[in-house]
Amino acid sequence: xxxxxxxxxxxxxKPNLQVQSKVQPLLWDCRDGGTPSLHVLDQRLLPHEKKYLxxxxxxxxxxxxxxxxxxxxxxxxxxxxYGMALAVNEVKAIHELPLQIKRLKSxxxxxxxxxxxxxxxxxxxxxxxxxxxxxxxxxxxxEIITKRAVWIHEDDAMRCQKIGEHGAKIVETCRSxxxxxxxxTGALATGGIGTAFxxxxxxxxxxxxxxxFAAETRPRQQGARLTTFECDENEIDCILISDTACGHxxxxxxxxxxxxxxxxxxxxxDTANKIGTYQLAxxxxxxxxxxxxxxxxxxxxxxxxxxxxIPIEERHAEEVTNINGKSxxxxxxxxxxxxxxxxxxxxxxxxxxxxGILCGDYIDEIKNVFNEVTFA
Ligand code: MRU
Numbered sequence: 001x002x003x004x005x006x007x008x009x010x011x012x013x014k015p016n017l018q019v020q021s022k023v024q025p026l027l028w029d030c031r032d033g034g035t036p037s038l039h040v041l042d043q044r045l046l047p048h049e050k051k052y053l054x055x056x057x058x059x060x061x062x063x064x065x066x067x068x069x070x071x072x073x074x075x076x077x078x079x080x081x082y083g084m085a086l087a088v089n090e091v092k093a094i095h096e097l098p099l100q101i102k103r104l105k106s107x108x109x110x111x112x113x114x115x116x117x118x119x120x121x122x123x124x125x126x127x128x129x130x131x132x133x134x135x136x137x138x139x140x141x142x143e144i145i146t147k148r149a150v151w152i153h154e155d156d157a158m159r160c161q162k163i164g165e166h167g168a169k170i171v172e173t174c175r176s177x178x179x180x181x182x183x184x185t186g187a188l189a190t191g192g193i194g195t196a197f198x199x200x201x202x203x204x205x206x207x208x209x210x211x212x213f214a215a216e217t218r219p220r221q222q223g224a225r226l227t228t229f230e231c232d233e234n235e236i237d238c239i240l241i242s243d244t245a246c247g248h249x250x251x252x253x254x255x256x257x258x259x260x261x262x263x264x265x266x267x268x269x270d271t272a273n274k275i276g277t278y279q280l281a282x283x284x285x286x287x288x289x290x291x292x293x294x295x296x297x298x299x300x301x302x303x304x305x306x307x308x309x310i311p312i313e314e315r316h317a318e319e320v321t322n323i324n325g326k327s328x329x330x331x332x333x334x335x336x337x338x339x340x341x342x343x344x345x346x347x348x349x350x351x352x353x354x355x356g357i358l359c360g361d362y363i364d365e366i367k368n369v370f371n372e373v374t375f376a
Pocket of ligand 1: 071072073074118182183184185186189190194195196222260261262263273274275339
């Protein structure tokens with residue numbers, strides 16, 4: 001019998017997830033007795049084509065993360081955990097358990113290198129490694145790791161839900177009708193409804209008339225391709241703008257609030273997110289517009305004291321020199337392509353987490369929230 005465990009489908013059945021998205025980026029396929037695989041919606045083809053790629057090895061998972069078949073910090077973490085479950089197949093030929101675990105640890109290091117800024121990747125892999133480090137009580141590695149990967153997936157959905165609820169209160173309090181966001185932070189980037197987009201969706205489902213300005217997000221156009229797609233799927237009023245139009249619209253009073261996601265948040269609140277976020281934060285301050293970050297606690301990295309400790313990924317020049325596979329500039333032009341920037345905490349009105357909103361003295365706020373939290 002073929003048993004397809006479509007995790008997102010299972011989540012939809014959960015009564016405590018009140019707000020749901022129609023977008024399903026990952027499906028874990030655990031055929032009875034057969035080789036498990038991960039079905040990944042190829043986000044490079046969206047919005048024009050909805051095609052799932054079947055990944056059966058951890059090497060394919062690394063490639064899919066690197067080439068951005070899937071992306072978004074929490075989703076990268078979830079995928080990496082499933083990647084570890086797939087890796088178990090490749091250590092089966094090794095006879096002794098300690099040697100299998102040793103090999104899995106080195107595979108874990110390989111997966112961690114696939115994208116350097118999104119700390120959820122390291123967070124998820126470390127949870128998996130922790131599970132197999134101790135006494136496994138005779139439980140097969142495959143079962144232990146799959147159980148953890150599914151937990152990480154479901155757990156992220158719950159976190160998104162809570163972020164949505166906390167964030168919706170901010171939008172209500174600020175009486176914001178017109179929200180600007182950057183990149184894609186929705187179901188395509190997480191295990192649930194999204195972070196910044198989760199807030200937008202939660203407000204929308206409460207029947208509050210909001211309008212979303214989606215910044216295009218050059219060079220990979222996650223805003224233009226993915227956020228407008230998610231708005232369309234969820235019937236949210238959305239206006240696509242070029243990144244360069246954001247300041248103008250803020251100055252004209254057309255934006256009430258800016259909300260973005262995060263890839264890594266340092267212990268002092270400095271926040272790495274998609275390139276272009278920093279300039280939005282500075283422009284928001286100049287125009288007296290609240291600027292919020294929405295992220296789960298799995299995106300915080302307390303080993304980074306501040307911005308300078310956060311590694312910034314630099315990607316291929318072709319992402320900048322080419323549009324739709326065609327070069328737009330003279331060949332050989334020098335290019336820099338940082339994929340993320342860091343917004344200093346002083347520009348951030350608040351950080352919306354699953355545990356509530358952090359604001360004011362971020363060092364203390366972050367310390368306190370982590371003192372209260374234990375991860376399962
Ligand atoms: O390069 P990407 O598309 O992976 O970048 C994604 C972002 O910057 C998101 O804002 C961030 O990962 C948060 S997603 C909930």
